[in-house]
Amino acid sequence: MNILVCMxxxxxxxxxxxxxxxxxxxxxxxxxxxxxxxxxxxxxxGLQLKEKYGGEVTLVTMGPDRADEALRTGLAMGADKGVxxxxxxxxxxxxxxxxxVLAAAIKGLPYDIVLCGKVATDDNTxxxxxxxxELLGIPHISGATTLEVDDDAKKATATREVEGGFxxxxxxxPAVITAxxxxxxxxxxxxxxIMKAKTKPVxxxxxxxxxxxxxxxGLAGSKIQPMGMSLxxxxxxxxxxxxxxEEAAKELARLLRAEVKIL
Amino acid sequence: xxxxxxVLAEHTDGKLKRVTFELLTKGREICAAVGGTLCAVLIGxxxxxxxPDLQKWASKVWVVDQPSLENYTPDAYAKAMTxxxxxxxxxxxxxxxxxxxxxxxxxxxxxxxxALASSCTDxxxxxxxLVGIRPVLGETAFVRVGFKSPLQIxxxxxxxxPVTEPENPSNGTVEKVDVTFDEKDLRTKVLEVTKxxxxxxxxxxxxxxxxxxxxxxxxxxxxxxxxxxVLGAAVGASRSAVDAGWRPHxxxxxxxxxxxxxxxxIACGISGAIQHLAGMKTSRWIVAINxxxxxxxxxxxxxxxxxxxxxxVPKLAEEIKTMKTD
Numbered sequence: 130m131n132i133l134v135c136m137x138x139x140x141x142x143x144x145x146x147x148x149x150x151x152x153x154x155x156x157x158x159x160x161x162x163x164x165x166x167x168x169x170x171x172x173x174x175g176l177q178l179k180e181k182y183g184g185e186v187t188l189v190t191m192g193p194d195r196a197d198e199a200l201r202t203g204l205a206m207g208a209d210k211g212v213x214x215x216x217x218x219x220x221x222x223x224x225x226x227x228x229x230v231l232a233a234a235i236k237g238l239p240y241d242i243v244l245c246g247k248v249a250t251d252d253n254t255x256x257x258x259x260x261x262x263e264l265l266g267i268p269h270i271s272g273a274t275t276l277e278v279d280d281d282a283k284k285a286t287a288t289r290e291v292e293g294g295f296x297x298x299x300x301x302x303p304a305v306i307t308a309x310x311x312x313x314x315x316x317x318x319x320x321x322x323i324m325k326a327k328t329k330p331v332x333x334x335x336x337x338x339x340x341x342x343x344x345x346x347g348l349a350g351s352k353i354q355p356m357g358m359s360l361x362x363x364x365x366x367x368x369x370x371x372x373x374x375e376e377a378a379k380e381l382a383r384l385l386r387a388e389v390k391i392l
Numbered sequence: 393x394x395x396x397x398x399v400l401a402e403h404t405d406g407k408l409k410r411v412t413f414e415l416l417t418k419g420r421e422i423c424a425a426v427g428g429t430l431c432a433v434l435i436g437x438x439x440x441x442x443x444p445d446l447q448k449w450a451s452k453v454w455v456v457d458q459p460s461l462e463n464y465t466p467d468a469y470a471k472a473m474t475x476x477x478x479x480x481x482x483x484x485x486x487x488x489x490x491x492x493x494x495x496x497x498x499x500x501x502x503x504x505x506x507a508l509a510s511s512c513t514d515x516x517x518x519x520x521x522l523v524g525i526r527p528v529l530g531e532t533a534f535v536r537v538g539f540k541s542p543l544q545i546x547x548x549x550x551x552x553x554p555v556t557e558p559e560n561p562s563n564g565t566v567e568k569v570d571v572t573f574d575e576k577d578l579r580t581k582v583l584e585v586t587k588x589x590x591x592x593x594x595x596x597x598x599x600x601x602x603x604x605x606x607x608x609x610x611x612x613x614x615x616x617x618x619x620x621x622v623l624g625a626a627v628g629a630s631r632s633a634v635d636a637g638w639r640p641h642x643x644x645x646x647x648x649x650x651x652x653x654x655x656x657x658i659a660c661g662i663s664g665a666i667q668h669l670a671g672m673k674t675s676r677w678i679v680a681i682n683x684x685x686x687x688x689x690x691x692x693x694x695x696x697x698x699x700x701x702x703x704x705v706p707k708l709a710e711e712i713k714t715m716k717t718d
Contacts, residue, residue: 142647142667146532155529166648225501225508250647251529254510256498259466263502268467268580271495274641286583290642291491292596293404294587296463300580310648311641352507352541356523358533364673367694369685374703381679381704382711384695389656389677391599391623392715 130184130280131239132175134208135231135261136168138192138199139251148358155358164199167246169206169315170308174276175244176207177313182280185209187238191219191230197331204326205318211331212238218336221348221355224252228260230346233339235265242285243305247272255307262305269305270298273312278302395428398454398482400435400473401446402490408442410596411488414553416449418515419486425517428483431564435472437462440568448561455568463582464492470499471577476569477504481543484522489547490595497547506543511651513552513674530647530670550596551653552674592626594643599656602628602645602672606661606682606701610638615702616660619709622716628652628672630662646671660701664689681705 140146140160147156164172175186186208190196193215200211214234222230235243243265248255255271262269273287274295286299287306318326336343344350370377370384386392399415401408416430423430432450434443437459446453456472473496485500487493489511501508509524513534516523524537524546594600601620603613613627620627629639631646645652647667657675662668664680664687672678673692680693681701690696697704 140529142530142670143665145666146529148533155533223507224498224510225505228498228502253526253528253530253651254498255494256501256508256510258498259495260498260502263470263499269499270580271466272491289491291464291585292593293591294585296582296586297584298465298580299583309641310644352505352539353509354538354540356518356536356538358528358535360533361527361531361674364678364692366691367678367696369690369696369698374697374699375707377697377699378704378707379711381695381697382708382715385656385679385712386715391656392712 130178130182130241132178132184132186133189133235133238133240133243134168134171134175134186134203135189135243135245135257136172136199136203137165137190137246137249138162138196139165139249142166142250148360162195162198164202165246165249165251167248167250167308167310170310170312171244171246172203172206172208173313173315174306174308176316178242178278187212189231189234190214191222191227200331201326202318204329205322206316207322210329212334213331214334214339216335218343218347221351222346223351223353224254224256225260226346226351228257228264230336230339230341231257231261232264233341234334235261240303241280242278242302245305245307247307247309258305258307265305267303267305268300269307270300271307272309273306274309276306276312395426396431396480396482397422397426397428397484397486398431398433399450400433400485400487400493401442402488402493403434403436403439403442406438406441408445409488410555411490411550413555414550415486415488415548417555418548418553420449420558422484422515422522426483426522431482433473433476435461435469443566447564447566449558449564451562451564453564453566455566456571457568458571460573460578463585465580465582466495466499467577467580468573469496470503471573472569472571473500474503475571479569483542484544484546487545487547489549493547497545501545504543505541506545507539507541508545509537509539510547512546512548515546515548530667531651531673532670549651549653551598592624594626594628594645594650594652597626597652597654599623599625599658600628600645600652600654600672600675601625601658601660602630602662603633603639603660604630604662604668605632605636607633607638608661612702613639615705615709619658619705622709622712630668631665659689659693660705662689663687664691
């Protein structure tokens with residue numbers, strides 16, 4: 130089975146993000162980068178499929194040079210090879226452009242299934258997976274909390290959470306499946322895995338080698354144009370309700386009625 | 393050119409969801425600013441009965457009411473939208489940033505080469521153009537985004553836009569659209585839909601009672617459920633509580649869970665890790681109950697109680713119950 134996993138390198142979610150002095154972009158000086166947590170579930174799902182059906186897991190990422198570290202993490206988990214799309218022209222790409230670039234890279238590869246994380250924790254859009262499926266002309270299921278792939282019957286079944294419940298869906302493969310957190314427990318890279326990852330093949334691609342026009346990607350090709358950043362209003366610490374637990378609970382109930390006005 | 397703003401209605405069990413009216417409120421505001429008209433799109437099976445409620449807001453209500461649309465699938469819904477788009481197109485399409493809205497919007501953007509801003513908290517006019525506002529990086533910052541496309545698509549988070557009913561109901565027309573589905577449009581099959589009965593959905597809840605590591609174990613969430621019952625609230629959990637297996641991931645609030653915007657968020661035994669705050673700090677009111685006075689959650693709580701939550705929470709539930717029966 131040919132399994133593709135799209136992944137992204139993102140700032141570590143455990144670290145507070147600050148804006149730079151002009152508050153136009155983020156201060157990158159103290160940021161450490163990790164594999165997008167949702168992509169780890171996608172990689173794990175890919176590795177489990179390989180264990181069941183054989184074949185290869187190929188990681189695909191678009192990002193600057195530093196994204197190679199994220200690819201190596203995925204390779205250390207057990208993926209076989211990587212595709213790294215990196216080009217200064219890609220700077221500022223919106224999600225639709227990102228999906229187009231990934232689609233261009235994927236069209237040249239054999240695949241039976243494409244796995245992505247449900248959402249990247251930095252931009253929080255969750256758009257690339259479904260857009261990618263549309264561009265590839267294949268179905269998708271987003272936010273899978275379970276996934277079964279039947280390679281003989283050429284179909285995938287997944288559960289996705291919807292407001293107030295769950296929905297179990299079936300699609301023919303190839304398809305794009307985006308992974309929700311509950312999907313599995315991603316393995317940690319083993320020490321031999323880390324050693325091996327260093328020499329696993331990573332195919333470097335740029336915009337030209339994908340046959341794309343530089344003006345169709347990056348900020349120039351994007352339909353979403355960032356116009357600046359702002360900080361959310363600062364929340365002030367409120368008041369601590371003093372007194373014994375019982376008294377405090379009583380006072381809180383009073384405040385919920387008098388100030389919050391929910392009772 | 394018609395400068396129409398369209399709202400895709402969200403509904404469940406034959407009723408329009410509140411977020412639909414939030415979108416209509418915002419859509420009406422955009423129309424007033426750009427001189428457009430507001431239209432609604434209603435897709436599903438057996439949904440036509442909901443059209444009159446939309447007619448009060450919209451000049452036109454597009455209705456696709458067919459058995460193949462009983463359950464949401466991206467393929468069938470995209471086909472329904474495509475069929476409508478062949479007749480007319482909006483300059484802006486608003487969808488809820490719900491599980492289905494966020495699933496469909498990127499598919500439509502890719503199909504029609506539209507500009508899509510996802511999970512916005514607002515859209516404003518700036519120098520004569522529409523600008524979407526969306527939180528990024530775990531709600532650390534807001535990005536302002538402009539659109540460079542004749543088709544602008546936006547998903548807006550539930551619970552952020554206060555609904556204001558139309559002063560003069562518009563009594564719009566209904567246009568039924570018949571969609572011909574072929575096999576390719578129905579390749580996604582829904583095998584089963586399970587609904588948790590009587591549960592308040594986290595992202596739509598006005599009040600959330602949430603528990604963290606301080607709850608000590610899964611059995612202790614009973615006191616939170618009791619408080620939630622009294623308040624008509626949803627129960628949430630921190631990542632530690634979910635990772636410990638005490639609560640399902642569907643209840644996780646935070647950067648790798650759900651982002652919520654309730655009127656009131658009551659955090660019990662939650663210290664306030666950055667990734668948790670990313671999911672709830674836009675709540676209108678925050679209450680923290682924690683025995684550790686140094687817990688970071690107190691830095692943004694409107695009301696804090698430094699005490700053992702097992703003493704406070706049952707007492708609070710009792711007090712509120714008494715107040716409600718008064």
